[in-house]
Amino acid sequence: MSIDAMHWVWNHSRAKGNARLVLLAVADKAPGPDVTAKLGTTEFVARLNAARSSVVKAVDAALASGELVIIEPAVGSRAATYQLPHAVGYVRPTLNARGPDSGPVDNSYRSGNETPNPEQGSGIRTGSETARGPKVGPGGSGNETPMGPDSGPLNQTTPTRSESKLAGEPAPPVLGPEIPTNCRPLVDTLTAAGILVRWNLAPAEWFIVEALIQRTGVAALAAYAQKQAAAKDISYAKYFLPGWRELPPMPEAGTARPPLRAVSGGWQPYTNPTDVSAYSNGF
Known part of the structure; x- marks a missing residue:
């Protein structure tokens, strides 16, 4: 999965500079299909071979782009877990195989050209039984297109949507963070x-x-x-x-705010005069 994730970064990521190297570092260390990896700042510094301040800015830039997210934040000595969300499930496209892997070419793909002797001409024969073309008719190559729709263009240069997905069509751009x-x-x-x-x-x-x-x-x-x-x-x-x-929590429901009165030194809670006289009489 690391190769597929790195292929996505090389071909579809919009990050630049050190931010792109941060994504490559995560992709290189992500072994599973969820494209996650634990990396600390020290390891990022070693992989990018850059100053610590530059690495911190690069990680922040990658996070701001949305191409890198933190799945689990760092706690104590445990490094944070990062993920490349757009590379999850991505499979790099492969070129169509041409011919057998080894051995001679199959006879059905050979032209079958034979020349018995110079006097009989070229003696061109088609070795495959699936060859198309009229047996008789005017001179010319007599080539026919064996496949194609009855109407409309024979060649479609624009791939269909399903073919584009198989070829690794990039995901739509992320317009901003998804806010809960x-x-x-x-x-x-x-x-x-x-x-x-x-x-x-x-x-x-x-x-x-x-x-x-x-x-x-x-x-x-x-x-x-x-x-x-x-x-x-x-x-x-x-x-x-x-x-x-x-910050303190909100007051509980039904909690009344005490009245305030102006005294020297600022606003203080209000005291009932009756209570003051009672205390002055020895209570």
Whole structure:
């Protein structure tokens, strides 16, 4: 399967530079039909023979293209598991075999030309019993096309769709990351607020985002992201994950907010004057 996956990268991938080498590194190490392989940053550096920072950028570029995804994120010393989704099930096309693998050519493919003697002419005979052509008629080659439809063009230069698939037709281009339905409200809220980031998250990271939406709420997550985006230029949505995890959960249903009163030093919870006098009398 590694050869088929590498053939897909060479012939159908749109990645360039080091990002293309990242895909080739994964394809080279992917032995199974699911085209997955465990690789760490150290191994990527060794295979690409490039600086660590360049390798990290190349992996991010490959992930952003959608031609590389993370099936299992790295945990501790365990490397992440990567996959080439468009190479799954891909089989490189093979050329049609011509003639037998070994041995002399079969007699049915020989012309059977024989010349008994110079006086009798060439004596051309067709060795195959399937030869076509009239036995008598005017001079000429008498060649006939043995096959073809009764009407319409005899030769079809454009392959049919089924033939194109057998020849390894590339999959349609990926227009962007597939966002889970439960995560759409958060993505749409950030986009509407002008926070345009790349949502190239792994499936495990999407599960985390969905859990944070249920725990903390879209409004709190969006407010945090907007504050971070106002302070610095952020390109990837996964930058928000560590901060989102530290946000408090939404208050339980029915929890009332206590009234506030202005005192020196800021706003403090309101205290009933009756309770204060009671304590002053020794209670």
